[in-house]
Amino acid sequence: MPEGPETHALADRLATLLVDERLTHVRFIDPGLQRRRALLERQRVLAVEARGKALLTAVAGGWTLYAHSHLFGFWRFVDDQDALPDGAPPRLVLATVRGVAALYAAPSISLWRTDELGAQPYLAKLGPDVLDPAVDARALLAHMRTPRFARRTLAVLLLDQGFAAGMGNYLRSEVLFQAKLSPHRALEDLATNERRRLANALLDVPRRAYRAKHDDALPPGKDYLARTRAQFGFEVFERKGDPCPRGDGRIVEDRLAGRRLYWCPGCQQ
Template identity: 45%
Template sequence: MPEGPEIRRVADRLGKVLVGVPLTQVWFAFPELEAMAGRLRQTHVTAVDCWGKALLVIFADGHVLYSHNQLYGVWRLHRSDQPPRTNRILRARLSTSRHTASLYSASDISLWTTETLERQPFLARLGPDLLTHDVSTGDIVARLGERRFASRGLGSLLLDQGFYAGIGNYLRSEILFYAGLRPMKRPKDLSDTQREKLANSILTTILQAYREAGVTNRPVWRKRVQQAGERRAQWRFAVFDRDGKPCHACGATIQRESVASRRFYYCPVCQQG
């Protein structure tokens, strides 16, 4: 399932072709939404944003189209005169004279307004989005110290979207590797220096994943693997999905275990903090 960086990139791609451009078609598969299609076609898109794994299309009249891809949903961009060939079920379509954004297979779609959006059940449970809400390292350090988070094991806390939205399973392993921490550690167990390092790891890792299309490995490490002819799956990450392989930093064997019912990867040498 895509994580925050992937959804942010989708939002950016949609925004480039939809924002500020007159709409020629607005169509929904669901009758309660289709009733609003004519009105939305008379306005235009002012922004395409995301919050965690939810995508938000914001219209000039104040309406907001909420969609969550869940396991199978996907937005596809294509020329308006060249719809893609697919067996997926079309759920929504927003078209300009040149481009179309088509949403396939998603079932969680609804219309809100900028005033009512905070009451959307999924969004109401989310913490700030690391790529949308201008989060700083200091913000993360402060949040780690809050009572509701300080006693949680990091392995489960990082997956809790109420802590910060957008961190998924591959990011969790990568973040804790760069922070030098094991998943059973709690924020309250950490020194000030460790909390600062963890906060920096959270922010820099998700920003790198966003900028480099899901790649979180350090350039010098991945270059070495690329030159050896390895496939992308082996050079994309520092530790995730690399059990049995040598650590890029120290050469120890990467281990895998289950943490919070999800697979977790770590270096037993680098992560002794």
């Protein structure tokens, strides 16, 4: 499943194709949406943005297309519609003079008035997005004081989109490693400096993962990443049995909250 960095990189790719162009063709497989395609067709695309793992395409005229790929949804990009492969039809096709984007498999797709987007159930539950330039460590620390998070373990919280939107399974292991925190700790047991380490890692690790997808050139509007290192590689994820990069033990694999988690009991306390 794509995590925040992959979804944001996908939003950049869609933006290159769509933003400031008019949609020349829109097609949904869902008959209800297909009847409403005129809300999008011939409209100019204002923005494509990622929020958590959802993609939002806003058009002039006040409508926004919501798409969440879930486990199996994926996009294809082609120059024109004839180049789309035969076989299972896409659930959604968006075309401009620059090219065609098609979404496949089993995503959630819906159309919202842009000013009512806050009522979309997935978006309404999202916590601060770790890749949103407006989110800083202070905002995360304030959000950590939400009472319902207090007794939950970090292993559970770091997969909860309501705690930190855009987080996911590989990021969970890497954030906890950078913060030197055990996945078994409960949030309420963290000291102030440990919370600060967690907040900083929640921002730094996903941003490096995202930044590394763009080599040197940052996409427009991503200047906030200018001082983020462009290198990203797994330090612990899928490294079971390897020596810890900090040299104080071996990486272990746990199943926590149903997903694989990798960590070092030597340095993650």
